[in-house]
Amino acid sequence: MTPKQLIDELIYRSSLAMDSKNFTGFLDLCDPAFRYAITAYIPEIRKEMTWLEHDKDGMKVLFDNLPRHNSDHSSLSRHVTVYTVEQDEAKQQAKTVSALQVFKTSLDGGATELFAVGKVYDTISMNGGNPKLLDRNVRLDTRMLGIGYHIPL
């Protein structure tokens, strides 16, 4: 596979892992220095906001604590399209921009609704042909998120 294909596949696999709540599988795709954030611009107050922010350990704690919380058990389906990939040979990194649509499907009856749209900004460490997620910023356009959600997007 070309580096571009490897990068695309990494991003798509990360979504598949999250969709199936395979959190260990998701973390396996992340570099030890991984950082994750959900951010948005809030026009009502003209300010940037970070809704969720964790390093790899923090993500693991969040995932481990999930069963202890009361949560909406609807499933999410993440639709990601990698728009651009910029590789930095010298740094052995790539930066990507992907479009994101997240759909939520209720358990009772299986009705699906759009949960959120936005872009995903990833930094990927190329890791000698075995690329890993180094940084992910899920940047949401959607800010009306209903009752919210306990699992990252």
Place this chain on the structure above:
Amino acid sequence: MSRNEIAWKEQPKFPSTHFVDTRIYTDNEIFREEQEKIFNKCWIIGCHESELPNAFDYRTFHHPGGAQLFMIRGEDMKVRAFYNICPHRGNTLLYDPVGNAKRITCIFHAWSFSPKGDCTDIPRGKEGYQERYGCKDASLREVKSEVGYGGFVWVNVDDDSCTLKEYIGDALGMMEENLSMPLEVFTYHKAIVNTNYKLWHDTNSEFYHDYMHYFNRITGMMQPGYFDRKYKGYPNGHASVGSMAIKYDAYAGSQERAVGWPGLAPGGWVLIDLFPGMTFNLRTSVLRMDTAIPLGPDKLIIEFRGLGLKSDTPEQRAERVRDHNTIWGPFGRNLHEDLLGVHGQGLAMRERSDSKWVLHGREENSTIHDEVGMRHFYAEWGKRMGRQASDPFGDNKLA
């Protein structure tokens, strides 16, 4: 033994102040009456002064009584509030939720208004109206507004209302020191939930539901001092809950607290509920402010604001953002649980779902798991509505 139909509807074995009839959460007639007798009479938070820092800044607000409003800062730096409706053919004047307008011009036929609410121009006015109608007849409808108690912009659509000070009384006294410096809103979001606004305010008025929050159970309930926290009721239906020390490091991944809040002991927590649907919630390094805006008996918008100090350094602000979003915000651990709770109540208590009573019967000397906060709210509700929450239609034949 489970209960049959008759037993299910039997009056709970409490005084009538200690339960409510669930029709108060589902009935449309009651909701309309609440808009009239409660929301259109009470002081409501429209926004915060930091959302309008400059002259001519404005912010729109959907008033829970139904009116669409905007608040705008004049050239004199005074904030005023108006109906966001053009006196000509009823168009919305300001479409964006926030902006800056030296002059407010309706997009339809270009009538213009000043930030003081005067009509300043009617295109081809003389030609069309001759001497019959002019700018002097076309001012905006101003509603009462005051800035205070932490820099919030309060509005009251009742021209004959009491002052904000009279309305609040001593209810915010416990936070006086905490609110004494300039504050700034750093986060804002809304949630729409299919539930009744009172159920949200109830959740903000009882801590017994800490059982729902894993975070609160281990950081609060299992720590010494938790059960000493006390409710205090104030006139006009307001209530407060005093502080305690929260052991935040009991939750794995919780940051060490450094920034805190002036006048709040480390690990402290003060919560004040204002009738009919606003909550000041001061915890960790953040003041959270909820405003409940009902759209119907079973539909609610909640506006959530997180505030820090205006003087924050970027590092302090970043910590407040983290503290806020760990438990609150759309991806926080606690807020989702609270919303899940009232969402579930909204599902269970619908017209025809044969729900009947909601219990507010716990008595524990006004300490944290007592349900006196809700009882205090419904005493005021009943007074203003001229209805008893336990028998809103007078047909329950209460003993």
